[in-house]
Amino acid sequence: MTAVDAPAVPGGTAAVSPRVPRGRDGLVAAAVLVVLAAAPLFLAPFATTTLARILVFALFAVSLDLLVGVTGLPSLGHAAYFGSGAYAAGWVSINVTAEAPVPLLVGAAVGAVAAALTGWITVRTGGVFFLMLTLAIGETVQQVANTWESVTGGANGLTGVPAVRAGGAPLANAGFVYWYVLAVFVLGFVLVWLVARSPFGAALRGIRDNEPRMRAIGYPTALYKYGVFVIAGGVAGVAGSLLVAQQRLVTPADLGFLTASLALLAVIIGGAGSLWGACLGAALVILIRDALGPGLGGHGTLLLGIVFVLVVYLLPRGAAGLRLRRRSPS
Amino acid sequence: MAVHPTFDRRRFLGLLGAASALPVVAACGSSIGGSTGAPATGGGGGTVKVGLVVPQSGVYAALGTDMQRGWELWLADNGQRFGDYTVETVIADEGETPQTGVPAVQKVLQNGGVDVVVGLVNSATALGVRDLLTESKKLLVVTNAGAEAVTSTSRTPYIWRTSFTNGQVAAAMGTHLAQSGFSEGVYAIAPDYAAGTEVITAFTKAFESGGGRVVGSAKTPFGTTSDYQPFLTGIQSSGARAAFCFYSGAEAINFVKQYAQFGLASTIPLYGSGFLTEGNVLPQQGDAALGVQTTLHYTDQLDNPANKAFVQAYTAKYGEAPSCFSVQTWDAANVLDRALASATGLDGDSLATALGTVGAINDSPRGAWTFENQTPRQNIYLRRVDNSGGALVNAVVQDLGPQSQPAA
Numbered sequence: 001m002t003a004v005d006a007p008a009v010p011g012g013t014a015a016v017s018p019r020v021p022r023g024r025d026g027l028v029a030a031a032v033l034v035v036l037a038a039a040p041l042f043l044a045p046f047a048t049t050t051l052a053r054i055l056v057f058a059l060f061a062v063s064l065d066l067l068v069g070v071t072g073l074p075s076l077g078h079a080a081y082f083g084s085g086a087y088a089a090g091w092v093s094i095n096v097t098a099e100a101p102v103p104l105l106v107g108a109a110v111g112a113v114a115a116a117l118t119g120w121i122t123v124r125t126g127g128v129f130f131l132m133l134t135l136a137i138g139e140t141v142q143q144v145a146n147t148w149e150s151v152t153g154g155a156n157g158l159t160g161v162p163a164v165r166a167g168g169a170p171l172a173n174a175g176f177v178y179w180y181v182l183a184v185f186v187l188g189f190v191l192v193w194l195v196a197r198s199p200f201g202a203a204l205r206g207i208r209d210n211e212p213r214m215r216a217i218g219y220p221t222a223l224y225k226y227g228v229f230v231i232a233g234g235v236a237g238v239a240g241s242l243l244v245a246q247q248r249l250v251t252p253a254d255l256g257f258l259t260a261s262l263a264l265l266a267v268i269i270g271g272a273g274s275l276w277g278a279c280l281g282a283a284l285v286i287l288i289r290d291a292l293g294p295g296l297g298g299h300g301t302l303l304l305g306i307v308f309v310l311v312v313y314l315l316p317r318g319a320a321g322l323r324l325r326r327r328s329p330s
Numbered sequence: 331m332a333v334h335p336t337f338d339r340r341r342f343l344g345l346l347g348a349a350s351a352l353p354v355v356a357a358c359g360s361s362i363g364g365s366t367g368a369p370a371t372g373g374g375g376g377t378v379k380v381g382l383v384v385p386q387s388g389v390y391a392a393l394g395t396d397m398q399r400g401w402e403l404w405l406a407d408n409g410q411r412f413g414d415y416t417v418e419t420v421i422a423d424e425g426e427t428p429q430t431g432v433p434a435v436q437k438v439l440q441n442g443g444v445d446v447v448v449g450l451v452n453s454a455t456a457l458g459v460r461d462l463l464t465e466s467k468k469l470l471v472v473t474n475a476g477a478e479a480v481t482s483t484s485r486t487p488y489i490w491r492t493s494f495t496n497g498q499v500a501a502a503m504g505t506h507l508a509q510s511g512f513s514e515g516v517y518a519i520a521p522d523y524a525a526g527t528e529v530i531t532a533f534t535k536a537f538e539s540g541g542g543r544v545v546g547s548a549k550t551p552f553g554t555t556s557d558y559q560p561f562l563t564g565i566q567s568s569g570a571r572a573a574f575c576f577y578s579g580a581e582a583i584n585f586v587k588q589y590a591q592f593g594l595a596s597t598i599p600l601y602g603s604g605f606l607t608e609g610n611v612l613p614q615q616g617d618a619a620l621g622v623q624t625t626l627h628y629t630d631q632l633d634n635p636a637n638k639a640f641v642q643a644y645t646a647k648y649g650e651a652p653s654c655f656s657v658q659t660w661d662a663a664n665v666l667d668r669a670l671a672s673a674t675g676l677d678g679d680s681l682a683t684a685l686g687t688v689g690a691i692n693d694s695p696r697g698a699w700t701f702e703n704q705t706p707r708q709n710i711y712l713r714r715v716d717n718s719g720g721a722l723v724n725a726v727v728q729d730l731g732p733q734s735q736p737a738a
Contacts, residue, residue: 046440053433146552147522155523155552156477157428159457159484172465249458253427290433294422298386298394300430 036182040175049246050291052178055185056242058282061266062192062275063235068264069273070196071228072208073123074131076260077138078236080118083255084141085111085237090158090244091151100166104184104241111237112230114141119229123222126211138260145252157251164245171245181242188238193275195231204228262289265304269311271318280319378415378676380666381422381438383449384473384659388426389579390451392610393655397449397473399648400656404663407643412663412670420444424451431455432462439466445676446471448662453477453525456489463488467678469685471666473659478528481705482738488678490685491705492665493658494627496525497532497736499603500576502710503625504533506730507572507601508540515545517570517598519561521581522549529576529603532736537574545570558585562592573598578605583614590618599623604724607715609653612722619715619722627708628654628696629724637695657695665691665701699732707734 036055040048060082067073085107092098092106122133145152152158163170164180171177195201206214207221215221244250253259266285270277288307293300315321382401385394398421410417420442422434431452438444439462447463447470450456456475463470464486472480472491476499481491507516518533520526526549534544546568548561565573573594577585582605589600595618604626607619630641630651640660644652652660665688666681673684685701692698699708710733713724 044440046437049436049440050433143551149524149527153524154527155454155525156457156479157454159454159460247432247458248461249428249432249454251428251454251458253429253454258427259429289430291437293425293430294383294434294437296423297421298391298423300423300425301387 033186037179040178045174048174048178050286052174052181052246053290054283054286055178055181056239056246057263057266057286058279059185059188059242060236060239061263061270061278061282062189063232063239064263065267065270065272065275065278066192066196066228066232066235068267069271069278070201070208071204071225073126073225073229074264075122075134076131076257076264077134077136077141078232078263079255079257079260080134080138080141081111081115081233081236082240082243082259082263083145083250083252084114085240086243086250086254087145087152087158087240088237089241090161090248090250093161093164093244094158098162098165098170099168100164100180103164103244104238107237107241107244108234109237111240112234114237115230115233119226119233123225123229135257135260138255138257142252142256145255152250152252155252157249159249161244161248161250163248177246181246184238184242188235189275189279192231192235195228196275200224200227265308269308269318271315271320274318274320277318277320376416377418378412378446378666378670379418379420379442379444381420381435381442381444381447381449383422383424383431383434383438383447385425385451386421386423388430390424390426393451393474393653394424396609396653396655397451397659399644400652400659401448401663403640403644403647403656404660406647408663408667412667415670424449424455426452428452428455428458432458435459435470436462439463439468444468446666446681448659448666449473450475453480456480457484460484460486460489463678469678469681471662473662474655476528477524478735478738481703481735485704487682487704489704490665490682490701492661493654493706494708495705495735496528496576496603498733499625499627499710500529500533501536501736502730502733503574503601503603503712504536504538504542505540506625506712506728507574508537508542512572513537513540513542515543515568515570515572516601517565517568517573518544518547518575519565519573520549520576521552521555523552526552526576533574535736553581555581556584558588559592562588562594565598566592566594570598572601574601575606576603578608579611582606582611586615586622587618595621604629604654604713607713607724609655612715612724616722617717620717621715623712623714623727624724625710625712625730626654626724627699627706627710628657629711629713629726631713631718631723631725632695632697632711633726634695634697636693637697640695652695654696661691661694661696664694702734705735707732709733 039051064078067075088110089103089107093103118137122130125133146155163172171180203219203224211221262285266281267278269284270281288304289300384397385391405417420438422438424431424434435447450472451474453475456472457479470489474493476494476496478495478497518530520530548564550561589595600622602624604624606624607622612619668688669681669684674680690698690700697709699706710730711726712728712730714727715722716725
């Protein structure tokens with residue numbers, strides 16, 4: 001969970017990654033999980049809903065971090081897969097069934113398929129070209145959502161999505177929805193974490209640090225990048241299905257540029273490459289946008305901008321950088 | 331030692347903690363169990379708490395300002411009271427999209443503990459909060475969002491509207507143009523999104539049932555079109571006698587200006603849904619807008635005593651003329667005041683029942699109107715942009731009479 005980030009400091013990787021994960025971090029993770037699971041028992045509905053929204057956005061940010069931080073592919077169109085998954089899950093819930101794993105699986109499948117269809121082109125590029133290409137794809141998908149009214153509801157969005165059903169009973173209560181979101185979030189997070197620390201993930205980090213060299217060693221780098229692009233799309237689709245379960249509404253804004261850039265912001269605030277950092281970043285973004293923003297007389301976005309500037313200036317390696325700094329003697 | 335003013339982890343976590351404590355302070359309780367756990371506000375009958383959710387940021391911020399002013403003006407003129415109740419207003423920023431609008435409504439409902447929600451510019455937000463209100467059994471008075479579905483296919487007893495429907499405004503123009511010598515050919519153009527489609531559909535239906543013929547139509551990419559020349563060429567070559575359009579905000583400014591620059595204004599007169607020339611877009615369109623005719627349920631030029639008093643008070647207080655957005659929200663306060671006079675409680679069911687019995691709203695600046703299927707049945711006015719003493723105004727040409735929401 002921590003070893004994902006390879007610090008630029010020589011010796012940093014060797015010093016940090018092998019020895020950390022076991023004992024103390026496992027305890028911290030368990031403690032966080034217990035607190036998160038118990039939260040609805042103590043929090044009022046609005047706080048619970050906000051926390052659920054944070055988890056949804058955190059899973060989305062984590063899937064983006066797999067591209068940005070682990071593989072070094074900065075995407076501005078990742079919301080396209082998040083939104084596609086959300087629309088698909090919503091559509092299935094309305095027209096077929098809202099029974100628990102179905103919207104989730106459909107969201108994941110559509111997110112992955114959408115990524116598979118578009119990824120073949122994008123992963124052949126890198127850097128700024130990748131950024132612009134993903135941006136273009138995101139805008140195109142948003143345009144489709146805006147105009148394909150018979151399926152997406154157009155600019156008015158897909159409304160009237162029924163509550164997710166588990167074992168035949170609808171999850172109508174904010175607390176139950178939260179637990180559903182939390183359970184799926186944990187599954188998704190673990191999946192991404194396993195990918196990131198597998199040999200496959202190590203190859204991805206190699207591609208991030210020096211792609212020509214990886215290719216020279218014999219890695220089919222385009223195939224690796226394509227693979228991670230599809231996985232990230234699938235996880236984003238899962239996050240999209242959670243979005244529908246949580247807000248029971250999808251609109252073109254959910255797959256637009258603003259959503260994609262907020263996710264990128266979350267990843268950068270948290271420290272690209274650190275999965276738990278991306279979750280912290282997502283929490284900060286959603287807290288400002290949804291919990292503080294409405295009461296700021298229209299200055300919610302401004303506050304978000306100020307926080308971003310402060311983070312870039314004061315924490316150049318994001319929230320995750322703090323931990324590394326503490327370990328190295330200063 | 332560090333050149334960079336870095337944080338240590340402790341200080342960063344402290345900051346995070348402080349930030350997250352703000353929303354959490356008021357967040358204790360439980361989310362499991364009864365969903366009707368909303369706290370009873372105030373001392374029983376004494377206070378009614380209203381959540382005013384209007385855009386304070388984003389492209390609709392100007393509309394939000396007008397709406398807030400309309401609301402505050404009514405309350406100031408009536409001692410901040412609805413009948414026996416003292417009104418306490420909680421304002422929240424709707425933003426631009428449902429991504430910000432839905433959490434804002436959720437926040438005033440669940441965290442602010444309001445009894446009634448008023449506002450909402452964006453139709454998607456109004457449709458998106460439907461389940462939220464139905465499940466918490468609270469009343470929402472929509473003061474702009476014009477999607478037909480809000481009071482037709484997605485109707486719920488808890489959502490009422492004091493503004494208009496997209497089709498209502500457009501259908502009146504369709505009937506009028508069919509009767510005024512343009513029946514042999516009109517070109518219809520609107521942005522390619524839900525509201526544009528509703529406007530064109532209702533216009534075409536009314537125009538054709540009056541014997542008119544639409545000779546061409548176009549949908550322009552929504553929010554991204556800044557050069558309308560290709561579409562204007564299409565209008566010119568279509569042989570249309572008049573053009574009907576639906577644009578608002580920056581698109582309205584661009585379209586009207588380019589229509590005049592292209593030289594079409596003198597040969598093919600421009601008609602539109604009233605938002606084309608309403609509010610703060612008109613001064614920016616300048617002389618290009620002269621002669622453009624639109625239909626709407628309000629103009630500050632209406633000659634009735636209620637409007638005269640309203641315009642005078644509004645202009646004296648805020649230094650500019652009111653728009654239809656101000657009146658829509660002013661009327662929300664107006665109808666809530668009437669409803670609370672007979673309501674048996676502040677829950678959504680009691681308020682909805684009371685709203686059903688308010689009858690004719692005869693002191694509104696827009697003229698008398700009534701609720702029909704929870705949305706106004708109101709007079710629609712044909713207006714023309716004139717120069718009145720150096721300022722551009724939407725002068726009343728004709729009262730097209732009371733109009734209902736068009737049947738789907």
